Amino acid sequence: MDVTYREEEVASAASSVAGRLVADGVPQRLAAGDPTLWVWDADAETPSGHRRPAPLRASRELLPELGRLAERARAAGLTNVVLAGAGDSATAAEVICDTDDVPLTLLDTTDPGQVLRALAGGLDHTLVVVASESGATLETDCLLRVFERAFADAGIDPAGRFVVVTAPGSPLEERALDAGHDVVAVRPQPGGRHAALSAYALVPAALAGADVARLLDDAEEVLPLLSLDTGNPGLDLGAALGGAALAGRDKLILDDQLTAINGLSGWIEQLVAASTGKDCRGVLPVVAADPNGTGDELVVAIESDLGDVRVDGPLGAQFLVWEYATAMAALLLEVAPSARPAVAESAENTAALLSLPDLPTGAPAFVDGPVEAYGAVGSHDLPGLFADLLHAIPADGYLAITAYLDRLAAFDAPVPDGADFEQMTDAWMMADAHTLRTLLALRTDRPVTFGWGPGALHGSGQYHKDGPQNGVFLQITGAVGEDVGVPGRPYTLGRVQLAQALGDLVALEKRGRPAVRLHLTDRAAGVARLLAAAQEA
Numbered sequence: 001m002d003v004t005y006r007e008e009e010v011a012s013a014a015s016s017v018a019g020r021l022v023a024d025g026v027p028q029r030l031a032a033g034d035p036t037l038w039v040w041d042a043d044a045e046t047p048s049g050h051r052r053p054a055p056l057r058a059s060r061e062l063l064p065e066l067g068r069l070a071e072r073a074r075a076a077g078l079t080n081v082v083l084a085g086a087g088d089s090a091t092a093a094e095v096i097c098d099t100d101d102v103p104l105t106l107l108d109t110t111d112p113g114q115v116l117r118a119l120a121g122g123l124d125h126t127l128v129v130v131a132s133e134s135g136a137t138l139e140t141d142c143l144l145r146v147f148e149r150a151f152a153d154a155g156i157d158p159a160g161r162f163v164v165v166t167a168p169g170s171p172l173e174e175r176a177l178d179a180g181h182d183v184v185a186v187r188p189q190p191g192g193r194h195a196a197l198s199a200y201a202l203v204p205a206a207l208a209g210a211d212v213a214r215l216l217d218d219a220e221e222v223l224p225l226l227s228l229d230t231g232n233p234g235l236d237l238g239a240a241l242g243g244a245a246l247a248g249r250d251k252l253i254l255d256d257q258l259t260a261i262n263g264l265s266g267w268i269e270q271l272v273a274a275s276t277g278k279d280c281r282g283v284l285p286v287v288a289a290d291p292n293g294t295g296d297e298l299v300v301a302i303e304s305d306l307g308d309v310r311v312d313g314p315l316g317a318q319f320l321v322w323e324y325a326t327a328m329a330a331l332l333l334e335v336a337p338s339a340r341p342a343v344a345e346s347a348e349n350t351a352a353l354l355s356l357p358d359l360p361t362g363a364p365a366f367v368d369g370p371v372e373a374y375g376a377v378g379s380h381d382l383p384g385l386f387a388d389l390l391h392a393i394p395a396d397g398y399l400a401i402t403a404y405l406d407r408l409a410a411f412d413a414p415v416p417d418g419a420d421f422e423q424m425t426d427a428w429m430m431a432d433a434h435t436l437r438t439l440l441a442l443r444t445d446r447p448v449t450f451g452w453g454p455g456a457l458h459g460s461g462q463y464h465k466d467g468p469q470n471g472v473f474l475q476i477t478g479a480v481g482e483d484v485g486v487p488g489r490p491y492t493l494g495r496v497q498l499a500q501a502l503g504d505l506v507a508l509e510k511r512g513r514p515a516v517r518l519h520l521t522d523r524a525a526g527v528a529r530l531l532a533a534a535q536e537a
């Protein structure tokens, strides 16, 4: 595992803060298992005499059980693995599976269309992993209920169709045991931010066919380096992130286009944003975007020379080193990495909204074809609104787009007969809400970020609300065609999804952060209109 500084200014900022961390004995405190710095294993040391983060030992011990579960699923022909989960572990499981090229359907969403797509994926050979440490995350609870009902409706015995991963004693554990589902009770708890190498990510990944033992080997190989004062990749990366942020370079542009690890930037984004974004401080990760060359950027490239910092190493080591480095950066910024008060606040707002007879959407400020605009809007159409939003971004700020839509909907776009691959990808791109990010980014030298809601609420959502007061926020929601009822609850997935958007809006507005919601009354036509309007001057 290597971290290389490729720019003098980064090297000198990093070396001065690394010196401070070493003088404060941070690597030694980490090696000694200081619980304020890491989730340490209380009673085990590695053969090299170092303590190891709790999830590593627990996950290693879990391997035989994982093997048995995977074997049983294979024998039963359950080849379609659906993961109902949220946050760090769900994102990590997706990266592991994409990198190992094994299929996993991640549902970290309440979008009815996306869930219906998964339900149509062949229930007869589907195994659902429900992973939630708290056992109380709204979207995960909804998905468990929806899939239980779907199996029952299809005449499929749910026995052996669910593997529930949760903390012992959580409400989910009790419910799952009552229903006769397989339960993996996780001890000790990794805490949200250290879940990538824990059972919450490894159970779904192993069931999908990924080589999770190798992942743990790769992580354990780098572990002894993390207690060193020099040649410590976690310290080097953390000092680069923290040193740069303290020097005003607090926009972290992540470049992973040349690595074979698929989607690592998305996992790093949620880790860094949620761990550092609080007390009006933090590092803003920016994914899938070119640098603008402004003075507040730090470009970190995975396995390439395209950045100011280069990070090389296999996925298991990347997970561990980024977790360590992010804890270091948080220490330097003097924020508590594990606190995520704003994530909880939005979730509470959503729960309160769902208890109302109707969701308080208000009246649109204007309607532009299939798009309604809500919020404090000065313009009368979308081109005017986009111009205003871009203009409103402070000199050190950013624009964040969160789309509460089906992230796979673009693939439904009609492609011309006989289209080649390039024409097909063009058609998909012009039907994808994500393309709005690219189009708006062309018009500003400030970072424009994009996330799919509600998944993004668990990561960048923390930064959006409690990070620096310099964000401008654009939400996109959409009308629901076919909705999905949530059995045992008085709401549908569509209503939950809208309540999640509105709950986050309440939290943003409470802080005086400018936010606008665009509602697509026809989703496909609405996306097309957004993209066209973004290109109108």
Ligand SMILES: O=P(O)(O)OC[C@H]1O[C@H](O)[C@H](O)[C@@H](O)[C@@H]1O
Binding pocket: 086, 087, 088, 089, 131, 132, 133, 134, 135, 136, 137, 140, 191, 192, 193, 195, 340, 343, 457, 458, 459
């Ligand atoms: O695993 P769960 O309890 O369902 O939580 C899912 C996510 O919820 C919140 O966003 C926490 O801040 C995250 O740390 C966690 O990953």
